[in-house]
Amino acid sequence: MLEARGLRKRFGTVAALDGFELSVEAGEICGLLGHNGAGKTTFARICAGLERPDAGRVLLAGTDPSSSPARARALIGYAPQEIALYPTATLRENLRFYGGLAGLRRSTLRSEIAAIAEAVLLTDALDRPVATLSGGQQRRAQAATVLLPRPPILLLDEPTVGADPVTRQALLALVRERAAQGAAVCYTTHYLPELEELDATVAVAQAGRIIARGRREELLAGLPSTVALEFAQNEHADEHADEHPDTDTDADADGGLSFVTGRPAETLARVLTSLGERVGQVERIEIREPSLDDLYRHLTAANQDTAIQDAADQSTAKEDEHVR
Amino acid sequence: MSAETAAAPSIAAVSVPAAVSRPRRWLVVARHTALLLARDPGTMLAYTVMAMVLLTMLRPVYVRLGAAGGGAPIDRQAPGTAVMFTLLALDVAGQSLLSERTWHTWDRLRAGSVGRLTVLVGKAIPLTVLFAVQQVVLFVFADAAFGFDIAAGSWRLPLTVALWGLCVSGLGLAVGAWTRTQGQLSAAADVGALAVTCLSGSLVPLAILPHWVSQVAPWTPAYWALRGFQGAVEGGGSDFLEALGVLAGITVLALAAASLRPMPGRGRC
Known part of the structure; x- marks a missing residue:
């Protein structure tokens, strides 16, 4: 139309x-x-x-x-x-x-x-x-x-x-x-x-x-989800952020811990297992699906990175040409 | 469809609209312009009342000058005053067009397949009627109070009134098209109207003005309007027809100037 x-x-x-x-x-x-x-x-x-x-x-x-x-x-x-x-x-x-x-x-x-x-x-x-x-x-x-x-x-x-x-x-x-x-x-x-x-x-x-x-x-579909946990005591968040270096992990000041992951169920299971007895300190668990906000930020940031890289490449090429 | 949408009132399905004829669009724009003019009558009322006051106050002056000009003094004064105050009301026409831009409705009209010609014609119709009514009110007042002989004008007077009204509408729309702000419009309309009034002999008879004014006068539309009115009252003749011909030419040029101006913005389609 x-x-x-x-x-x-x-x-x-x-x-x-x-x-x-x-x-x-x-x-x-x-x-x-x-x-x-x-x-x-x-x-x-x-x-x-x-x-x-x-x-x-x-x-x-x-x-x-x-x-x-x-x-x-x-x-x-x-x-x-x-x-x-x-x-x-x-x-x-x-x-x-x-x-x-x-x-x-x-x-x-x-x-x-x-x-x-x-x-x-x-x-x-x-x-x-x-x-x-x-x-x-x-x-x-x-x-x-x-x-x-x-x-x-x-x-x-x-x-x-x-x-x-x-x-x-x-x-x-x-x-x-x-x-x-x-x-x-x-x-x-x-x-x-x-x-x-x-x-x-x-x-x-x-x-x-x-x-x-x-x-x-x-x-x-291609965007990662976020697994978020809230702890009763803040120190656990910091400890667990260090224990999962393979995921995009973030600990906040309020005792929250979030993992950005493409496999939220697996990540959650792994995190809960690693907590052992301390799992009782977890007050709240949330799996957040990616939103349009995430998509928009992802796309525009990625495109901006590409544009910056393109500009840098062009600049380098010009410099090379100038040197030659 | 959601329950909320389903509960909305029934509105007929989308459809490819049937073509709307150009005259019908002219009438729609004309009716709407008339409505907007009627909502804000202050300026026209003021100019009409001011014209009657000035006619009354300057009456003794014209009586004294009467012998120099030839004919009854009121036959010169009433048309001159009408021409002057119709010209001063020119900014009403300009404002009518300028408002379309300040209200952002101009883009809506263009996007709605309303062409520039449709807008100009649709606006010119009620504006012409408005300016004609202003003149008629003044002539009726001059007739009743000072003996201006409307009947002597026969069919010629209404014709001149209509043509001069259309001419001022065209001039006002041209000024409205070529100005971008209210300040520019007021300056152009007021200064222009006053200058043309003085140089055309509408306010003070040419016979008592410097010679150079007589030479400049024919370059003003008001001069030809005045000649048209005088010719109408005095019985017509070639002078009358010539005056109407020149007024018609000026009207066409003014409307062309209004239609050729690219609208401010980011381009023209």
Whole structure:
């Protein structure tokens, strides 16, 4: 439904996108992760027709925005990071305006507006000027204006920034519903637990390209788990950290001991055996599966290391050449 | 689908939207712009009331100058005042466009396949009506209070009112498109409007201004508006048609200037 191939985009000397590739199927929610400046927003703006790529192309349901911009844009619902509503108009008037532009008839607008307002918990705020709504309400109002026309492709750029838990849950439920109805959703966020709630696939962007893409389970499969133990007396933690030099072991000041391991069950059995009679000092045991946070840190750190190594290699090569 | 999602209100499934005709989009933007203008009527009300006050206060001056200009003094003063205060209201049109950027709604419109032409046409329609209403109120007041003969204008007066309203809308949208901040807009609109008013003879008749002003006047849109109004009241003729032709040309140029300006941001698609 949404396909980006080899996108490149520079702003002056900065390469915002550098070979960005991503495809999102109908009914899929793709969580797009990345540091600030990774290229997420530039990608969304290119898909929305607000920027032209220097190279590469985007296809929206088979339509190229550069050759059929009107047709392509009609397929997209784009929610930018910043609130983009008319503050002096009421929420109902904003919804009526954006719905009207998308081609919703007056006869259906009323019921559609009532339904979307109920879905984002804003029924009571429909006739209030947007400027008088709270930040969270404005965030939901913006999402409502984007979701109202039921576009088949949704680009949601950090839609829950600053949202309270109730707001967030309402938005996530609506996004899940739209995906279930067949929309392809590209969801940019820094709140990784949201992607688990959305049951989203994951794409990690760094330095203008996608460095990992797939289902969460697949991406998390290669990451180690953490076995954590808490002791009644602190000195045991330090002792046992020294006894297991073969694992990534860490003792904390509160008497905790954690092992980062690819085989958590084996490691736990080994640690408990080694404790002998002192096992009674263990107050709590926890095996933590790797999370998206771990994946994100792992991928971006690894990629950064590679980039640093590449830069060092290039520097060495230049020096060698200079010496020759 | 989770239980929470299933409990959400029923909303029709996603669909590829049907194409929306351009005139329909114009109407949607026009209706919305009219609504936003109606929410903040203070500036237009102020300019309309100020015009009536100035017309009243300067009436004795025009009566004394009447013999020099030819014709009834009010036939010169009422159109001049209308032209001046419509020009001063130019920043209302500029603000209408500038707000789309300060509210970040411009990108939403572009992403929603609303082209620049649609935005400009959709905004020009209610703005033209607004400026026309402002002029009509002033002319009705001048008619009732000072004997300005609206009836003598026949069909020509409404035509000139409409064209001048459209022209100011175009000029305001052009200024709104080429400025980036409220300060720039206010400076350009206020200084520009005042300069054009003075140089066109709208405030003070050209007959008593220095000769060089008469030579500069034809380069201002207000000069042609004034000639159009005077021609309308005096019975038309080639001068009237020429004035309308020039105003139409200025309007086209202004709208073209508004449409050609790349919007500030990170590029244009």
